[in-house]
Amino acid sequence: MFLPIPAIDLMGGQVVRLSRGRAEAKTVYSDDPVAVAREFEGQGTRRLHVVDLDGAFEGEPRNWDAIGRIREATRMEIEVGGGLRSEQAVDRVLDLGIDYAILGTSALHDRELVSRLARRVGARLIVGIDARDGKVAIEGWVETTELQALDFARELEKLGVANVIYTDIDTDGMLSGPNLASVDRLARTVGMSVIASGGIRDVNDLLRLRELGRPNLIGAISGRAIYEKTLDLAAAVRTMSAPNGATTAEEASDPARA
Secondary structure (H helix, E strand, C coil), X not given: CCEEEEEEEEECCEEEEECCCCCCCEEEEECCHHHHHHHHHHCCCCEEEEEEHHHHHHCCCCCXXXXXXXXXXXXXXXXXXXCCCCHHHXXXXXXXXXXXXXXXXXXXXXXXXXXXXXXXXXXXXXXEEEEECCEEEECCCCEEEEEEHHHXXXXXXXXXXXXXXXXXXXXXXXXXXXXXXXXXXXXXXXXXXXXXXXXXXXXXXXXXXXXXXXXXXXXXXXXXXXXXXXXXXXXXXXHHHCCCCCCCHHHHHCCCCC
16 A cells, blocks of 8 residues: 655644745644644545654754644554654654654664664664655755765665655645656665655656556655645545556546546
C-alpha cells in the first residue's frame, strides 16, 4: 500500500505551510491543530506527519503542547520532527506516544547519535534527508552542505537506519509536482523504506510516484495541496488503497476509466 500522508507544520501553535522552507513565506491555515488532525483522520488517513517548525529553526522543540494534544485526540500513526537533536528529545516525543521520531540536522552532525538510536528504538527512528540541488540542507533548510543526499542515505543505511523521508526543497510547497527522478534515484540506491515529500499537487502525483515501481517507496507527504484542495485526501486514500481502484495517473484523471 502507498500511503498519502497529510502534514501539519506547527509554528507558534498554528498550522502553517512554508514555501521552499522560507519562514518569511508563511501561510497560516488554522489556529487549531487538533481539529485539523481529527479532520485528516476522519478522511481515512493512516499516518500523520507533524513538524515543529519553531523547533527546526531554534534547535529544540517548542510545540510540545500541540503535539501532545494531537496524540491524545487521534489514533493515527504519527511521525514528529523539528528540533529533535538529542536522545532526550527523541525519548520525550516517543514517551508522548508518538510512533516515529524524525531526526534532521542532528543526524548529519552526530552519526553516533544516529547509530545509538537506531539500535535502541529501531524502526521508530526516521531520518529526514532534505535536499536542495541534490545536496543535504540543514538548520531548518537555512544551510546547504556539500554532502550529496545519495551519499548521506548510504551512510544512514550502514548505521542501521530503517526509514527515511526524502524532501526536495525546491518543490516543497510549490504544487509543481514531485521530483520523480531524484526520488527514484534515492529509492533505487538504498533498501530503507522511503517516504517522498515536496511538490505533491493531486492524486496523479501520488500515482506517478507509485508507478516508479520501487517497493521501498511507501508513501508521500502532502500539506499545501490538501489545505488548498488541489488534493482530495479522502479520495486519495481510497485510490491508493483500494485493490480495484485507479492504478495509473491516466485512470485517476479519467473517472470513466478508473
